[in-house]
Amino acid sequence: MNIPFLGHRHPKTGKAVLPTDPEGVADLLSECELLRSQAEQAGVRLDDSPSSLEALDQVLPRWRDDEEILPWLGNDAGFYLGTVIVRTVPGAVWDLRPAGPVVLLASGREFDVVASGHEWAANGVPELSQLYAEVAES
Template sequence: MGMGFIDRWRDRHGAAAPGPSPEQDQDSMAELLSECELLRELADGAGLRLADDVPSLTALDQLLPTWRDTPDAAEWLGNDAGLYLGTVVFRTVPGTRWRLAPDGTPVIVLPDGREMDVTAFGRSWAAQGSPQLTAAYLEAVDG
């Protein structure tokens, strides 16, 4: 399988930069995971302001998928879209927390204990347009 999230983060921020660990404070982990630089640049270029809320997920779902012409960009954008989805869930659903899976993939743990691999949702959204980010959010909150 490809590099894990932590490996990609270290590549982007320098090999010596520490990645998040399960023991870290949730707010620090959430801040790190909410960076989503590529997605935020795309949104800015389209005139969208990502406010870490559900309406911004809906706005992202409406973007023309011009990134699909570049597979590498689609993969990175999908990862960012998933982290952004997780950020919105974390900030709007009380009792939600981040956790790193054994392979280093960040997952959202919902209050009922269900886990959501948000980066898988994001990569699917970037590559195929489905599920829409808003639908994935609703799946998380509705169970």
């Protein structure tokens, strides 16, 4: 996954240089502008809480017919899910990797929130609130 705003290219190697400030990374990943816009249009306020994931699961998925918006919304849904996990599950942190960000849990388990966001955006299952509940239990 290429997320250009998360880093810059090293001038000699051309490889991505990812930021190391955990709070800065968390702030960038929490923006989710497209998802927040879609949610707002549906009357849902995203406040980075587990209950907002439940509300998102109830939104009519008008985006599924739009091939252009679907991948972006999937990314945003994954970033938002990760944001809620990192902000509410003790010990959960973002881990930026060349293939894309994952959430690391205190137990050592890794959670690919972006893949989960894409599944949710395309199919509605598993529900974001269900994924959060599974992660919060571990």
